[in-house]
Amino acid sequence: MRVLVIGQGGREHALVWRLNQSPSVRKIFCATGNPGINQHAEPVPIPASDRAALVAFARANQVDLTVVGPDAPLGDGIVDDFAAAGLRIFGPSKAAARIETSKSFAKEIMARAGVSTAAHAVFDDANGARRYVRERGAPIVVKADGLALGKGVTVCLDVESAIHAIDEAMEAGTFGKSGDRVVIEEFLTGEEISFFALCDGESAIPFGSFQDHKAIFDGDRGPNTGGMGAYSPVPRFTPALEQRVMREIVEPVLRTLAAQGVPFRGLLFAGLMVDDDRISVVEFNARFGDPESQALMMRFEGDLGETLLAAAEGRARGLTLRISPKSAATVVLASSGYPGEYRKGVPIRGLEQLEGASVPSELKVRWSLGRIRVKVFHAGTALRDGQLVTDGGRVLAVTALAPDLRTAIETAYSAADLIEFEGKYCRRDIGHRALERLSA
Ligand code: AMP
Numbered sequence: 001m002r003v004l005v006i007g008q009g010g011r012e013h014a015l016v017w018r019l020n021q022s023p024s025v026r027k028i029f030c031a032t033g034n035p036g037i038n039q040h041a042e043p044v045p046i047p048a049s050d051r052a053a054l055v056a057f058a059r060a061n062q063v064d065l066t067v068v069g070p071d072a073p074l075g076d077g078i079v080d081d082f083a084a085a086g087l088r089i090f091g092p093s094k095a096a097a098r099i100e101t102s103k104s105f106a107k108e109i110m111a112r113a114g115v116s117t118a119a120h121a122v123f124d125d126a127n128g129a130r131r132y133v134r135e136r137g138a139p140i141v142v143k144a145d146g147l148a149l150g151k152g153v154t155v156c157l158d159v160e161s162a163i164h165a166i167d168e169a170m171e172a173g174t175f176g177k178s179g180d181r182v183v184i185e186e187f188l189t190g191e192e193i194s195f196f197a198l199c200d201g202e203s204a205i206p207f208g209s210f211q212d213h214k215a216i217f218d219g220d221r222g223p224n225t226g227g228m229g230a231y232s233p234v235p236r237f238t239p240a241l242e243q244r245v246m247r248e249i250v251e252p253v254l255r256t257l258a259a260q261g262v263p264f265r266g267l268l269f270a271g272l273m274v275d276d277d278r279i280s281v282v283e284f285n286a287r288f289g290d291p292e293s294q295a296l297m298m299r300f301e302g303d304l305g306e307t308l309l310a311a312a313e314g315r316a317r318g319l320t321l322r323i324s325p326k327s328a329a330t331v332v333l334a335s336s337g338y339p340g341e342y343r344k345g346v347p348i349r350g351l352e353q354l355e356g357a358s359v360p361s362e363l364k365v366r367w368s369l370g371r372i373r374v375k376v377f378h379a380g381t382a383l384r385d386g387q388l389v390t391d392g393g394r395v396l397a398v399t400a401l402a403p404d405l406r407t408a409i410e411t412a413y414s415a416a417d418l419i420e421f422e423g424k425y426c427r428r429d430i431g432h433r434a435l436e437r438l439s440a
Helices: 010-020 051-060 071-076 078-084 103-113 126-136 159-171 239-259 292-299 304-312 361-369 405-416 432-439
Strands: 002-007 027-032 065-068 120-123 140-144 153-156 182-186 191-200 204-212 215-217 221-224 229-232 265-275 278-285 327-335 373-378 381-384 387-390 394-402
Touching: 002 010, 002 051, 010 027, 010 292, 010 304, 010 373, 010 394, 027 051, 051 078, 065 078, 065 304, 071 078, 103 120, 103 182, 103 239, 103 278, 120 126, 126 140, 126 159, 126 182, 140 159, 153 159, 159 182, 191 239, 191 292, 191 304, 204 239, 204 292, 229 292, 229 405, 239 265, 239 278, 265 304, 292 327, 292 373, 292 394, 327 405, 373 405, 394 405, 405 432
Parallel strands: 002 027, 002 065
Antiparallel strands: 120 182, 140 153, 140 182, 191 204, 191 265, 204 229, 215 221, 229 327, 265 278, 327 394, 373 394, 381 387
C-alpha cells in the first residue's frame, strides 16, 4: 500500500522507518518530513494545518492509509476530513481526540467509566479557582484545559504558586484560549508510567509500557520539555498490572466513548500514576508519544502498515502485535537553551559513524555480539548545502535495543557520545528509576 505520514519529528521518523520495513508498504510520503525521514519517504511540502491540501494530495496520489503523528491536526479534525473524503486514516476523530484536547472532557469520561483519577474541579472564572486553591491548600496541580504544547500543567508546592499559575492561564492568557478554563486537581504521588493501547473503536490491544523524562535536567529538575528520553518496557509494569490497566482503564474508557457516539480509533496513550495498588490516570493523549515511539518502534517486529490499517478499519480484535521482549532506550540530544531559546543551523558531526559500515569496529563487535542495535532518529535537523545542521530544540533521538535495559541505556549513551554539535545537551540519567530498582 501507499502510506502518507503527517509530521516531521523523531516520532514520525521512527514510524516511517518501521513502515519502510513493512512488507505491506510499497511507498511512503511524509508531510513535511526531515532529513532522516526523507531517506525512506518522499517529502510533501504541505503543513499539517492545511487539511484540505492533504486530503487532495492523498486522493491524487492514491494513498491507501494516512498516519497522523502530532496532536494539533487530530484536534483540528483531520481524521473527519479524510473520512468524509472516503480516505483511510489512522487516528481518532476530532470528537474522540477531546480525550486529549480537553482535560475537563477527559475527566467527565473517566467519571462515567468509573476510572480512577485525581479528584478535581473545573473553573471558568479565576476568582472561583483561587478560592478553591485557598480552601484545598497545597500541594495541588493547576492545568490549562486545552492543548498548551505540554506546558499547561503546573505542579504547585504552595498556594502562592497555584494562584500564580491560575493568573498566568486565566488572566495573562499565557496559553491563549486553552487557558480560559482550568482544571485544578489533587496532587498524586507514585511512579509515572505511560501505556499505549492500539484501539479500533471497540477493542484495544496493549502496545507497550514506557517511562519518559519530561524535565530538562537530571533528577527530573527544571522546566518541562517535549521529552528528553524514554525506555520500554518498564520492568515494574508486570503483565498483571497491564491486565488491570486494560480492564480498569482502557476498556471502560473505550466503551464509554463508543456509547457516547465517539468511538476511539487510533493510539490511546494513558499517562498513569502507580502507587502500590492504586493506579490513577494523570492524562490521556490521543496519539503516539514522542520519544516513547522511538523506543517502541525499535521493539516492534510486525508489519506496521498492516497493523495500523487494521485498527483504522475496525479490525484490531484478534490481532497479535509482535513486540520484542528486549529493552529499548532513547536519549534525546537537544540544543543548549531548550526548552527556552536556542540556536539553529549548527553543524552536526559524527552521525555517519553510527550508520552501517562506518560504525567503529570495536563498537560494532560489541553491538553485534550482544544482539544490540542502534538507530538515530531525526527530530529537529535540516540539510544546508549538503551539511546536516540542527533545526530544533530536540535534535536527535539516539535509540538502542538490547537484551537488557542496562545495556540498552549504556549503548544509547555510547552512541550519543559519538555525535557532536556545538551546544549539544542531553540528560545523563535516562532510565534512572528502573536502574535504581534493578540494583536495589
Ligand atoms: P500532563 O500534561 O497532564 O501529563 O501533566 C504533565 C506532568 O505533570 C505529568 O507528567 C506529571 O508529572 C505532572 N502531573 C500532572 N498531574 C498531576 C497530578 N495530579 N499529581 C502529580 N503530578 C501531576
